[in-house]
Amino acid sequence: MGLHVSSTFTEQRSSLEAGKATAAHLKNELGCPPKIVFVYLTVKHNARAFLSGIREVLGEDVRIAGCCTQGVMANGVLREEGYAASLMALGGESLHAATARALEIQTDTARKGTELGRELLDSLGGRTPKVAIVQYDPLSGVDAAVLLRALYEVLQCPIMGGAASHPFGVPVSTTQQYFGGEVTEKSAVVSAFAGDFTAEFETCTGCSPVGVEMVVTKARDNMVLELDGRRALDVWRELTSSAPDAALRPEDTAALAIGVKSPGGSHMIRAAFLLDREAGGFVLQAAIPTGERVMLFHRTVEDVLDGAHRLGATMREKLHGKTPRAALGFECAARTLPFLGADRSLQENVELQRDVAAKIPWVGFTAWGEVCPSADGSPAFHNYTYPLLVLAE
Amino acid sequence: MTAPNLRQVLTHAPSADEAYEMLREKAKLLLLRERELFDLRHARDRTEGWLKAFIDLPPQLDRIDQRALIERWGAIVVGHLGFGLAAAIELSLDGEVRSLMFDPGPAPDVRRVPPNVTSLLTKQQTGTFEKGEPAELAPFATTIGFGQFLWACLPIGEDVRLLVVAGDDPDTARYSEIRTYDRGHFAVLSSHLVAHLTSEALRSEIEDERLELKATNQELDASLSRLRETQDKLVQSTKLLVAASRRAGMSDIATGALHNVGNVLNSINVSADLATERLRKLRLGGITKTTALLREVTDGDSTFAKDTKGAKALAYLEHLATHLESEREALADEMSRLREHLTHVKSVISKQQAYAIGVDMSELCGVDRLVDDAIVLTRESLNRHDIRLIREIDSLPEACLDRHKVLQILINLLSNAKQAVCAMNPPEKWIVVRARAVDEAHFYLEVRDNGTGVRAEDRDRLFTHGFTTKAGGHGFGLHMSALTARELGGLLELIDEATGERGAIFRLTLPFAAATRQGEAP
Numbered sequence: 001m002g003l004h005v006s007s008t009f010t011e012q013r014s015s016l017e018a019g020k021a022t023a024a025h026l027k028n029e030l031g032c033p034p035k036i037v038f039v040y041l042t043v044k045h046n047a048r049a050f051l052s053g054i055r056e057v058l059g060e061d062v063r064i065a066g067c068c069t070q071g072v073m074a075n076g077v078l079r080e081e082g083y084a085a086s087l088m089a090l091g092g093e094s095l096h097a098a099t100a101r102a103l104e105i106q107t108d109t110a111r112k113g114t115e116l117g118r119e120l121l122d123s124l125g126g127r128t129p130k131v132a133i134v135q136y137d138p139l140s141g142v143d144a145a146v147l148l149r150a151l152y153e154v155l156q157c158p159i160m161g162g163a164a165s166h167p168f169g170v171p172v173s174t175t176q177q178y179f180g181g182e183v184t185e186k187s188a189v190v191s192a193f194a195g196d197f198t199a200e201f202e203t204c205t206g207c208s209p210v211g212v213e214m215v216v217t218k219a220r221d222n223m224v225l226e227l228d229g230r231r232a233l234d235v236w237r238e239l240t241s242s243a244p245d246a247a248l249r250p251e252d253t254a255a256l257a258i259g260v261k262s263p264g265g266s267h268m269i270r271a272a273f274l275l276d277r278e279a280g281g282f283v284l285q286a287a288i289p290t291g292e293r294v295m296l297f298h299r300t301v302e303d304v305l306d307g308a309h310r311l312g313a314t315m316r317e318k319l320h321g322k323t324p325r326a327a328l329g330f331e332c333a334a335r336t337l338p339f340l341g342a343d344r345s346l347q348e349n350v351e352l353q354r355d356v357a358a359k360i361p362w363v364g365f366t367a368w369g370e371v372c373p374s375a376d377g378s379p380a381f382h383n384y385t386y387p388l389l390v391l392a393e
Numbered sequence: 394m395t396a397p398n399l400r401q402v403l404t405h406a407p408s409a410d411e412a413y414e415m416l417r418e419k420a421k422l423l424l425l426r427e428r429e430l431f432d433l434r435h436a437r438d439r440t441e442g443w444l445k446a447f448i449d450l451p452p453q454l455d456r457i458d459q460r461a462l463i464e465r466w467g468a469i470v471v472g473h474l475g476f477g478l479a480a481a482i483e484l485s486l487d488g489e490v491r492s493l494m495f496d497p498g499p500a501p502d503v504r505r506v507p508p509n510v511t512s513l514l515t516k517q518q519t520g521t522f523e524k525g526e527p528a529e530l531a532p533f534a535t536t537i538g539f540g541q542f543l544w545a546c547l548p549i550g551e552d553v554r555l556l557v558v559a560g561d562d563p564d565t566a567r568y569s570e571i572r573t574y575d576r577g578h579f580a581v582l583s584s585h586l587v588a589h590l591t592s593e594a595l596r597s598e599i600e601d602e603r604l605e606l607k608a609t610n611q612e613l614d615a616s617l618s619r620l621r622e623t624q625d626k627l628v629q630s631t632k633l634l635v636a637a638s639r640r641a642g643m644s645d646i647a648t649g650a651l652h653n654v655g656n657v658l659n660s661i662n663v664s665a666d667l668a669t670e671r672l673r674k675l676r677l678g679g680i681t682k683t684t685a686l687l688r689e690v691t692d693g694d695s696t697f698a699k700d701t702k703g704a705k706a707l708a709y710l711e712h713l714a715t716h717l718e719s720e721r722e723a724l725a726d727e728m729s730r731l732r733e734h735l736t737h738v739k740s741v742i743s744k745q746q747a748y749a750i751g752v753d754m755s756e757l758c759g760v761d762r763l764v765d766d767a768i769v770l771t772r773e774s775l776n777r778h779d780i781r782l783i784r785e786i787d788s789l790p791e792a793c794l795d796r797h798k799v800l801q802i803l804i805n806l807l808s809n810a811k812q813a814v815c816a817m818n819p820p821e822k823w824i825v826v827r828a829r830a831v832d833e834a835h836f837y838l839e840v841r842d843n844g845t846g847v848r849a850e851d852r853d854r855l856f857t858h859g860f861t862t863k864a865g866g867h868g869f870g871l872h873m874s875a876l877t878a879r880e881l882g883g884l885l886e887l888i889d890e891a892t893g894e895r896g897a898i899f900r901l902t903l904p905f906a907a908a909t910r911q912g913e914a915p
Contacts (some may be wrong), residue, residue, distance in 0.1 A: 046564075081475030083497075167568065298423045338434075338435070339431065
């Protein structure tokens with residue numbers, strides 16, 4: 001076995017002590033020095049203290065990548081409240097890992113994406129990466145599609161991951177990304193892996209088309225300003241039955257699921273991320289250009305759960321003949337606590353873990369925007385989606 | 394799945410636009426329902442969370458200390474309800490912080506809450522601090538490290554309040570929002586906590602009192618056991634004392650009896666001696682000489698010799714003389730044996746007297762109490778005869794003596810005094826009991842009366858055995874009292890004072906320390 005993996009979960013409330021304890025656990029279980037540690041923390045944690053605890057145990061040079069999140073996933077766990085931390089360490093002779101970070105990704109996005117890719121390739125010593133994982137700040141205003149495209153052009157490998165998040169239902173604030181011992185905002189942290197293993201990925205949405213189609217008649221960057229010639233916000237209010245002068249609640253942004261046709265013919269689902277009353281539009285994480293037709297989607301619990309079951313079955317088929325070693329999930333935060341509720345979200349994940357491969361180390365977070373490859377291999381930005389990555393030998 | 398554009402499909406509808414409009418309305422309804430579901434679900438989940446907290450808060454164990462209960466509350470608030478911080482601060486009414494609990498810790502160093510804050514917290518009892526309001530709480534919020542919080546300040550004792558706080562620090566406060574229903578639920582949960590603390594305090598108090606009672610009961614049981622043991626010992630001691638007293642009494646009686654027997658024996662001895670002497674002096678020789686003379690005279694040719702009766706009379710006299718001589722010898726022998734037996738008896742009595750050792754019942758006692766005890770025992774009798782008892786007791790140190798024996802003497806003296814006074818029957822009848830120190834080692838008890846007094850001729854034999862002036866008296870009282878006084882190392886005497894009054898003064902002088910041998914009176 002060339003790929004070593006260990007994972008852990010804790011609800012310990014003292015951030016520094018939790019960092020030390022989890023790092024110690026990873027170290028003991030891994031059996032070799034970690035090449036990278038993924039860290040996902042709920043926002044209650046003092047991230048700097050937590051990372052400090054990890055580095056105290058694993059060393060100052062340990063690669064750390066991660067972000068804050070609305071909720072974390074681990075074996076048998078999906079926790080979206082209070083103090084929660086999910087970590088995974090990867091190591092072993094058959095794994096080569098690299099991590100890089102870009103700051104202020106909302107500006108000069110393409111160039112920074114390219115630089116990220118090059119830095120990663122350099123760190124891998126020219127090895128071809130098998131998969132890359134990205135965590136970024138969705139509140140930076142970045143057009144995720146631009147970032148991902150630039151990154152892909154360099155790495156030429158499947159890119160998965162998600163946008164950092166924070167608790168749902170409060171005014172959007174800031175999110176943090178972790179890189180080594182540093183905690184930053186408006187950044188993107190990308191990890192790339194090469195070696196003797198395979199990376200299998202699959203995704204599901206759980207959204208169904210309503211049948212109502214509109215045309216984006218005006219857009220600016222990743223803000224949709226008009227739909228069918230009307231102010232986008234007005235259309236949004238109408239569709240969500242909000243009164244014209246009603247306060248815009250943060251949770252209302254997830255009310256509208258907009259499907260954009262992907263090159264493969266299916267729809268990529270986008271959700272309004274921010275509602276801009278002044279501009280009269282809504283912000284998406286990936287731009288929909290003017291003239292694009294969009295379809296209104298809605299979610300049902302049955303669709304979401306069925307989709308997760310199909311995801312599990314499909315992944316199992318892909319893993320046939322291979323030995324799964326690690327699973328990383330990046331479920332949309334609008335699916336879980338706000339939609340399915342805590343119990344059903346847990347049920348969904350527990351069943352998925354069972355369907356894919358029970359008892360392999362599992363880590364993940366609930367994201368505000370998910371990244372997974374589309375049919376042609378290029379990374380696509382999604383909402384209301386559950387991308388799943390499994391590393392296997 | 395590729396979604397059709399229904400505008401194009403619904404060509405057979407009465408109106409494609411109408412159909413499309415219907416679809417839009419349905420889509421709106423779907424989205425509305427989705428939002429309503431979200432709102433309901435969120436509220437339901439949140440309420441369920443509070444309800445679970447309410448149910449989980451009470452301790453499973455019968456007894457849990459207050460600190461643990463508060464920590465449990467903190468763990469529920471932070472661990473399950475999703476707050477970032479929880480704090481419980483025990484406050485006195487003047488703002489002094491008595492104890493702190495912070496989850497997660499450590500607790501900040503807060504010793505005192507400002508008066509205006511304490512006042513607000515105490516009056517309002519529950520509230521919220523968010524977005525810097527109310528302003529009075531802002532500095533306090535900074536001190537305790539909270540950016541926003543729900544709070545409740547409820548009484549848990551007479552002058553003690555518990556301030557419970559749940560919220561987030563300034564960094565994470567932006568990630569949470571205090572909902573309206575959270576306020577109500579928090580207030581209920583806080584009341585629930587305080588109710589448990591109060592009942593726990595009461596329960597602790599009751600338990601403490603129960604333990605105290607149990608300890609007291611155990612002490613009482615132990616005391617009772619000791620009492621029983623002591624009682625048993627006392628009974629044993631009493632039995633021993635009774636036995637000893639009995640033996641002492643018997644010894645006293647035996648001693649008295651032996652003494653009296655000895656006295657009588659002396660009298661018998663004297664009588665035996667007298668009888669032996671008289672026997673020895675019996676003039677039987679005269680008879681023998683007379684009969685010898687008669688024989689000489691009547692031998693030959695005398696008329697007396699020729700008379701038969703005369704000859705027989707002479708022969709009888711000669712036999713009588715011989716017989717009497719022989720009888721005298723026999724009686725002398727008998728007297729001699731009698732004296733030997735008496736000597737033996739005396740020897741036996743002497744030996745018994747030596748064996749009849751009285752039990753030493755000396756004890757330390759107050760002389761005044763001794764006198765008072767004697768007075769108590771005789772007061773009724775004195776009162777019946779209108780005899781005034783005058784008590785003149787000096788302050789004396791305690792004496793180590795046989796209390797019972799001294800009492801016997803005093804009672805005897807008081808009894809005699811009473812009889813003398815009654816016999817005299819003066820207009821005012823009185824008896825004085827006096828106790829005074831003689832020197833450092835001795836004191837005396839004196840009974841003085843205005844009775845008949847003692848005749849001069851009786852003084853020398855006043856304490857002898859059998860002497861009495863009372864009709865029907867046996868004459869043992871003063872004699873035994875004098876003997877007892879001697880046993881105690883003291884002296885009983887009649888004091889001869891030229892007072893010009895009738896009456897008598899009897900004085901018992903005794904040592905303060907118990908006597909080691911008789912006859913130690915000064």
